[in-house]
Amino acid sequence: MTHTIDSAAETSAWWRAALGEYPTGVCLVTGVAGDGSPVGMVVGSFVAISEDPPLVGFFAGRGSSTLPGLKESRCFTxxxxxxxxxxxxxxxxxxDPGRWEHGTFERSGTAAPRVSDAVAWFDARLEEVREYGDHSFIVGRITDAGAGAGAAEMPLLFRRAGYGTFAASSDTFDTRGFIERLRWATVGEREVRELADDFDVHVALSSQIGDAVVTLAAIDPSSSGSSYENVGASHPWAAPIASIFAAWAPPHRRRAWEEASRHLTGAVDRPLLERILSGVRERGYAVAGDASLTADFLRLARSADVERETYARMWADIATSRAELEPDGSVDWSRVAVVQMPVFAPDGEVAMALYAITSSSFDSATGERLVERMSQTARRIAQSSPSARRGASSAAAVGLWGDSWELDAT
Structure with missing residues (x-):
């Protein structure tokens, strides 16, 4: 797509939009100011200039308050x-005033703080500073370099005003495969409606589509509406939401689920997530709690044009709720408002999830009966799989699940 730029405002907008599509590595440049205090700035423009002599460089805004300190340092890491x-x-x-407390640092050969778990590091002596437009280009001569304690990790990337990793992959999915899942969901409509009526709960079938969890069918016993009424309602697939799709997923998809949470909220509580996933696999189903929070979440999933910040707040609240729901690995049924049961495809992947949602909470006896009934329903739906009936491979629907985690943060 091309665009003719007619004004300075448009120049800035299109410049940023176009450059936002280009992923850049993220580095922390540090030094020691003239008064002995550490200084540091994040850059996405670090570049190797020359091997002989070994030169590197980066750009910094000419108005940067950190740049003068780096110039005083005469060295940087x-x-x-x-x-x-x-x-x-x-x-x-x-x-952030407490920014130095967000990481672990060690002293480098330049006397500047070096991130202990960096993927790689470079010590350099300031060689030259040149001005280009509204930025300064800082050139340094390498005095030492090496791999850091995080060398086995993926580097952090910046794209579309958000963070990711080199592990992010395509967010495309197989439309034909999605339609097949939609048809599959309609085959199980009678089973789903009976479950909703017998337990007086809202029941839904959903599937993971790329970066999102999408509703395929939903039945509310208090409504005479069609099961297609909420088809297409979706929300990001980011931890700890929809753990049922992560529990039996291969490692790279579980990582995508975790990293989506980091991208959305800025943090990942891996011990909590591992506890959640272990519990799901051990029990064979997932739970979620807080009826009021669940109601807010459902309204959010049915809304259009939800801002990223709204999702981030909701995900943070849900993570707190999940930590309270399974404090010791067991389920506190008095808190449970949602039960999620996997519907397995012939290849062992979780193709769909069967949800039972209450407006209050479940008592222990009702919860156990509901789980048994949902397990039976999920098995019958699984047996009605078009692929199972045809004996066909599910390989054609691989794109349906997707592995991309990046969410648009613009």
């Missing part, structure tokens, strides 16, 4: 950040 350093990166990018 570049730490290539790992994908687990997003909170550190954000702290320096926003000039």
């Amino acid at each position: 570049v730490s290539v950040l790992a994908d687990g350093s997003e909170s550190l990166c954000r702290a320096f990018a926003t000039k």
Whole structure:
């Protein structure tokens, strides 16, 4: 697509939009100011200039308040950040007063702080500073370099005003495969409606489509509406939401689920997520709690044009709720408002999830009966799989699940 730019305002807007599509590595450049205090700035423009002599460089805005301190230092250290350093990166990018407390540092050969778990690091002596437009280009001669403690990790990337990793992959999916799942869901409509009526709960079938979880069918016993009424309602697939699709997923998809949470909220509680996934696999189903929070979440999923910040707040609240729901690995049924049951495809992947949602909470006896009934329903739906009936491979629907985690943060 091309666009003719007619004004300075348009120049800035299109310039940023176009450059936003180009992913850049993220580095922390540090030094020691003349008064002995550490200084640091996040850059996405670090570049190798020459091998002989070994020169590197980066750009900094001419109005940067950190740049004068780096110039005084006459030396600087570049730490290539790992994908687990997003909170550190954000702290320096926003000039958080406590930014030095967001990471672990060690003293480099330049006397500047070096990120201990950097993917790689470069010590350099200031060689030259040149001005280009509204930026300064800082050139340094390498005095030492090496791989950091985070060398085995993926580097942190910046794209579309958000963070990711080199592990992010395509967010495309197989439309034909999606339609097949939609048809599959309609085959199980009678089973789903009976479950909703017998337990007086809202029941839905959903599937993971790329970066989102999309509703295929939904039945509310208090409504006479069609099961297609909420078809297409969706929300991001980001931890700890929809753990049922992550529990039996291969490692790279579980990582995508975790990284989506980091991208959305800026943090990942891996011990909590591992506890959640272990519980799901052990029980064979997932739970979620807080009826009021669940109602807010459902309204959000049915809304259009939801801002990223709204999703981020909701995800943070849900993560807190999940930590309280399974404090010791067991289920506190008095808190449970949602039960999720996997519907497996012939290849062992979770093709769809069967949801039972109450407006209050379940008592233990009702919860156990509901789980047994949902398990039976899920098995019958699985047996009605078009692929199972044809004996066909599910390979054609691989794109349906997708592995991309990046969410548009613009």
